[in-house]
Amino acid sequence: MSLDVAEIRPFFKQFNEELLSVIAASGSLHNAPAGIEILREGQYVKVVPIVLQGLVKVFTRTEEKELLLYYIDSAQSCIMSFSAGLTQSPSRVFAITEEPSLLLLLPADKLTGWIREYTALNELFYQQYNLRYIEMLDTINSLLFGKMDYRLYNYLLEKGRLKGEKVLDLRHKQIAAELGTAREVITRVLKKLEQEGKIKQTATGIEII
Amino acid sequence: MSLDVAEIRPFFKQFNEELLSVIAASGSLHNAPAGIEILREGQYVKVVPIVLQGLVKVFTRTEEKELLLYYIDSAQSCIMSFSAGLTQSPSRVFAITEEPSLLLLLPADKLTGWIREYTALNELFYQQYNLRYIEMLDTINSLLFGKMDYRLYNYLLEKGRLKGEKVLDLRHKQIAAELGTAREVITRVLKKLEQEGKIKQTATGIEII
DNA sequence: CTGAGCCGGTGACTGGAGTCACCGCCTCAG
């Protein structure tokens, strides 16, 4: 069950050998295909996942309406599960793998101790909190500003950046879900964006210009 | 300039004497009247304020439209300025005192060291991050759900709780600003809430029922 | 081949928030 330090070393250049071996002793690697639920609302967290490779989507749901909060990229942690793990309170959000991902699972009960002991780990989590904080702020601002065209365009840009592709193969229905709106709205706004020359809809998907 | 340990001890029961004296040596107390700007968007943070007494309002602004993010109550810290201080990046939000407040100012450059050294301080900040995180999530959900009546009612409940009063003396204009909408909308929705029996508007202010 | 099911596209309508214009009321400075 114990994993090899060499497997995780490349992802944490800022960690010293001691911390790496402690993590290797108690943590475990998990290979998840796309579409696996990592964290569910209301769930109590026993392991805190760190995304080593792949892409994980974090979102909230309010009565049938969901909203994408942000993506967790490589070598980032799910700070919501971290916070839920630390305070032993239930999670407020959902997380699922969007691409096949390699996850490092850390037992929540040991984490508090590690944080106290290893500054590098502490800093990682502060950094993550910061990142998420700012992303949530952006989400709030774009919700406040309203304007679906603006939101949709930013969504596409971000998606393209994360996937490293200029042509995105997405269902209108899926986009609608992530932006918390209806499919027809997406269809219309996409057409509007196309008329404005910001994107192009082809057979293979949506191309960002 | 150096302040007395006794002045801050009552607010931090979980801190040991060593930490208290370190803080007393480098920190300073500041008595601010209501309506003072503590943090401005784009500003680089040199001191991180902790609210000992009073009430501080934190909000964002997007092109003439502002939105209340949350309130900082007694013995809580402004985590945005903390994060801005740590990462040496400009602030993304505004903060002003809503009531006369007693602030403890900590120099940002020393904070990183303190956090490393004193677990209790570290935990305070984690706790604060958590709290704000959850509040932002609530804000996002209520923005997503939309419905002004729901948002306004929650806003009034929260305001009443923080001020410890059941009758709130607020300008419609001010409420509108904090919820990121227009005065007329507030006027109308307040009337609707009154018809629903949730509040009562009297000469002295808005009474929550 | 064919029917079911998913996908996108569209027109018509609804409802809520935001905007505009204008009101009367109160207060306070001059």
Place this chain on the structure above:
DNA sequence: CTGAGGCGGTGACTCCAGTCACCGGCTCAG
């Protein structure tokens, strides 16, 4: 006393997201 300015109240209108109903095209299993 009076005029200016802040406040709240209101009707009319606009705009946009969301909803409904319905279509035609494509794919794939049987």
